[in-house]
Amino acid sequence: MKRVFAGILIGLAALVAPLVAVAQSGPLRIEITEGVIEPLPYAVPDFVGNGANASEIASQLSRVIAADLSGTGLFREIPASAHISKVTDFGAPVKYADWKAVNAQALITGSVSVSGSRLTVQFRVYDVFAGGELGTGLQFAGSTAGWRRMAHKVADAVYSRITGEGGYFDSRVVFVSETGPKNDRRKRLAIMDYDGANVQYLTDSSAIVLAPRFSPSGDRVLYTSYETGVPQVHVLDVGKVKKRILRADEEGMSFAPRFSPDGRKIVYSQTRGRNTDLYLMDIDGGSRKRLTSAPSIETAPSFSPDGRQIVFESDRSGSQQLYIMNAEGGEARRISFGQGRYGTPVWSPRGDLIAFTKQNKGRFHIGVMRVDGSEERLLTASFLDEGPTWSPNGRVIMFTRETQGTNGRALLYSVDISGRNLRPVRTPDGGSDPAWSPLQN
Amino acid sequence: MSIRNFLLVACLGATLAACTDGAPWNSDDGDGSSNAVDLNRPGLIGDQSSPAYFQQAIGDRVLFAVDQSTLSPDAQAVLAAQASWLLDNPDYSVTIEGHADEQGTREYNLALGASRANEARDFLVSRGVSASRLRVVSYGKERPVEICSEESCYSQNRRAVTVLTGGLTG
Incomplete structure (x- = not known):
């Protein structure tokens, strides 16, 4: 009885092979081929x-x-x-x-x-x-x-x-809502259903806000705000729309925060003088640990789902590349070796893939690679694509696409990890820096 | 030519007095950070102790090569002049804003802008300006002055701008 669906099941289970075709020639007969999909x-x-x-x-x-x-x-x-x-x-x-x-x-x-x-x-x-x-x-x-x-x-x-996979429809997206021209962009934090319904604004546009990130339970959002005049990491309680600055006494800038899978810690970038490094901090503002100390830029960290490792970007080799290290810091191993620059790595919720932004020959791409850096696949290409975020089931990636020129604006898009089904995500105004919530309870 | 410079020239070509009430001085591309009284009364460019002189005759910004934060000889000359002006005008504090062009990811550009602003800051300190007068902030690619998607605009956006915050309150 389940034969008719077996094709899709197998296709989704295959990580690297694109989705399968369910080509029917007679009832219940399924042919699986790579590269083509016939929707069910x-x-x-x-x-x-x-x-x-x-x-x-x-x-x-x-x-x-x-x-x-x-x-x-x-x-x-x-x-x-x-x-x-x-x-x-x-x-x-x-x-x-x-x-x-x-x-x-x-x-x-x-x-x-x-x-x-x-x-x-x-x-x-x-x-x-x-x-x-x-x-x-x-x-x-x-x-x-x-x-x-x-x-x-x-x-x-x-x-x-x-x-045979988990769904992702009962989920939300927190993002930056954008209005105004490029040289006077107004940014507000907003939250909505994954399909663009039920938009609510979480901040006003009096200070620049960037790159919100959900807590593992979806009840809090980390983001970067210029409220104090310099970029600093803030945390916001989504239900109460109550916010606070983490380590407000901190000198310099902090940004690019992300929760650990247990929700107790955050990893983020801190700038001291010319140098930007990664730090790990208790969410309650308690103990803090420096994870990197190279004189280069280390930023955009993301935990593995088991919390043991962190993928991040660094230009220590001379250009932006992706690295993985233990969550306690220490030696990092480079995983990106293709042409161009790699940034904004995000570990998939399944643990098997890293999504990233790639910049090569004047074009931007959203791509995925295995955790060891192998089997890199580019899913998109445009003037400026960046900032991937994973659907709760690890099948779909949402990202920012900015159009070229003086009237350029940012919009949200989603794409399947096979590279198919590229589509805009409806938002009232411009949108950037999406972050997908876990499935709601 | 940037809009700011254009407005300046337009102002200088017109009645100077009218310019003191104009918007061009009020802020650069900051996020409400330029709120000190001096900037509302920038004075005349002929007055060497005026913010107008600092911004236009000396130059309030230095530009950077793609993905670089090292100071070119031109940039060093501008910063050296900025440093001597700041030594002559000790009442002013400054915020150095670091910026990047749009050809880069958001977080990286924030870090790159910070690196550029700090290069400029360190140079001013090396020329004797007290570090206590200097603040830095990076805007990454969030505050471009030029909005085309070509190198002619990108080159103007890869910048560190020394914004006078005025007074001893800064």
Whole structure:
């Protein structure tokens, strides 16, 4: 019964091979080839509404589920106009023949019940060609105001069942919202759902803010602010929008902060005189340790998921390159050896890949390489791409793309780690420095 | 020619008095850091103790090569003149702003701007300016003065600007 989905499962499991093709020649037959992908066709007829306003919410919820799934590039929706069957009763048997006829390999049905401000969503996933349910039905309940999150949770469950991987739709992105021309750019911290919905601003634009980073539990954000006149690391409680400066008594500039996986420490850059080095500090402002001492620039540190190592960039060799060292400091080994300059390394949540920005021959790229530096792959190319951040499941990278020229502006984009499905991420104004949250609970 | 310089020339060519109320002096490209009283009354460029003289006759900025923070001979000459002016005008403090062009990643450019500002600072100290009068800040690529995406603009953006913060309060 699961054969129809096996192709995608294997494709996603393969790290280096791009996604597989699910080329169908006859029912349930799957051919796997590199370099081409045929998205899996699915149908998500509007969920069945029970109660006042339930139909409206049910319809919107189904559209968000479809946007999540189709937005991955791995799935292709069979539009409602092509459906033969109409689902009006969530409990009624599925007419597989009707869905086979429109070539929907997966079918998602659901019901939405509204009682006061309480919303209950039930859904089922079917493997149409196998003629059976994939997994068992699930139910989510919450407030009607949180209907989008419930849609994302349904889509995460569907994605997870079909690909065998964790989802990433029920997540948020913190970023820098940008307005104004290049020589008078105004920057504010903002947070939104991963798909650009529900934007909230966390700071005003009175001071430059840069490069926010989520804590492992998603409740706090580290960022760099010029509030005191010089760039310094700040931490902000997302729920309370309450902020404080870390080590306000510190001389000089601090920037490029990132949490350790246990959320107790931060690694960041500190500038003293001409020299910029990496430091490790307790989040409560307690003990601090210097990790590097070369007379060169060391910055953009990122922990491995197990917290034992740190990848960072340094120009100690004469140009920006990537290095890995133990989280306690000490010897670092260089991992980038291709042409050009490498910066902003970020360890993937799976631990297997490093995403980076590469600058070569006047172009910028977002790329990934294995932790030992092998199998480098460039995913994008443009005038200026930078600052990758990983989706919670390590399948997608979001980054900043800035356009060229006097009217240049920054926007957020995402791309699959196969290099496919490059797409802009909707923001109200310009956007830069995205950081993806973990999956919400 | 930068917008600032253009405005200066336009001012000098027009009525000098009108310029003292104009915006060109009020700030460079800083982030609200240039708030000292002296900069609101920059004086005349003919007055050698005026901020106008410092900014225009001596030159308030030095430029850098791509991805470099070493001081060129030209830059050293400008900084040497800045140092003697600061020694002659001990009431002024300064903030040295380091900047980078847009061709680089954000964090690296912050560090590069800091390196440039500190090179300029160290040079001024080596010429006798008290370190207590000098602050540094890097803006990385956040505050370009020129906005085209060509070397003609990049070369103006790779800079360290000595901003007079005036008075003994700095």
